[in-house]
Amino acid sequence: MSFSISLTVNGTPREVTLEDARVTLLDLLRERLDLPGTKKGCDRGQCGACTVLVNGRRINSCLALAVTLDGAEVTTIEGLADGDHLHPVQAAFIAHDGFQCGYCTPGQIMSAVGLIAEGQAGCDADRIREGMSGNLCRCAAYHGITEAVLDASRRMGTDTEGAAA
């Protein structure tokens, strides 16, 4: 049984026919929509490499069945920069050396964009560490990652002292 769904991916409307309902958003992006920037790590929701934004919220695309997302807006790492202008989080990862091998980086960056939009961590390093704990980095570039997210958060003016307890 096949299913037709409509998605807006990085601002572009896409009509997709799924052969069956088992396809995850992660596999759809990588295998069908030519967007391999989103990475497959564990494929079990444990590593965060597959993080994308769905309707503005960060989720693990490996645990989302594409068929359930009919009508959704999806943003991947490929949709973050404005032409040659990097997104502030991308620029901060470069400035602070927030990676080594780079495999987890798209997920780290998408997670950071989602975290900053959530407005709960502000410019508090511990809250950023806690908020980024769903993204593992086997190279252990955590120091640079935290510095990058802190810097981007400051630049984007999202300090939320006194946010909801």
Next chain:
Amino acid sequence: MNLFDYARPTTVEEAIAAWAPGASYLAGGTNLVDLMKTGVMQPGKLIDLNRLAGLDRIESLANGDTRVGALVRNADLAHDAGFARAFPMVAEALLSGASGQLRNAATVGGNLMQRTRCAYFQDAHSACNRRTPGAGCDARGGDNATMAVLGWSDSCIATNPSDFGVALAALDAVVEVEGPQGSREIAFADFHLLPGQTPDRETALAQGELVVAVRLPAASAQLRHHSRYLKLRERTSYAFALVSAAAALRLEDGHIVEARLALGAVAARPWRANDAEALLIGQTPSDELFKRAADVALTGATPSGDNAHKIELARRTAARALALAAIGTPKRMPAFPASLFGEHAHV
């Protein structure tokens, strides 16, 4: 992953009508899709609940109770300012679980339905009475350091992994259910079943029944000034509990007039410690008192394998959670919720 049929109802009635033996309801998918990938769950049909109208609301009812729809996402509930003010222990428990990504997807109803993290349940090739009745239990002779110390049976020694549920147990939550036979309510304390000889029966739900909401009584908000959730785990964030405790007190003139205590990761359900609560009433808070209450809470605990240490760990966690509750609910959510590290972690 097995092939399955897919239905996308828009009303609760349609969802229930779509149910048939072998079908599973799908909400956030953070647990179910994972278990389908490993073959531990092989539903013949998925009934996608995400388009059901009206189940994503947090409401204050006329009688003062708070009603949380089953499709409210964990992150949205924990960050709802009104909810977090009334039930800070629930918010702290929610934020101590999983990751930011998972909390954005996982739902209130799904949390109640999540399966055990027992490694032998999670491995489709191991013997597990919970997965396959009568198959045996590889956990009994296996790596069982994290298994149950209360309410377990020869058939199953698995624990319920929820943080949210521990706080709900402490605060007298009620589960609203709809099904083929109509609607009913189940006290949260009765929702998860102890294994006995039928560990495959995990909840009080009848076939085809669907959780539509969780209700918290107005009276439980009275405990908001002294309530904490404390969770021991192998790392500070993004790990399941080794042992956890939800503790809340109501104090008048320096005396405890009401107490709540529940333990997590020690049994097949969140473990409410009523006898320990009774011991606390009328007393003045002290470390010695909380230690005695914790001893009572673990009365009857026995190792189910190589896990005798969990009994002492649970005692100390319960006593510490009570002591933290006595100090008072932090004004702002700790940076590391429910953790022994960081601010608001020390007695």
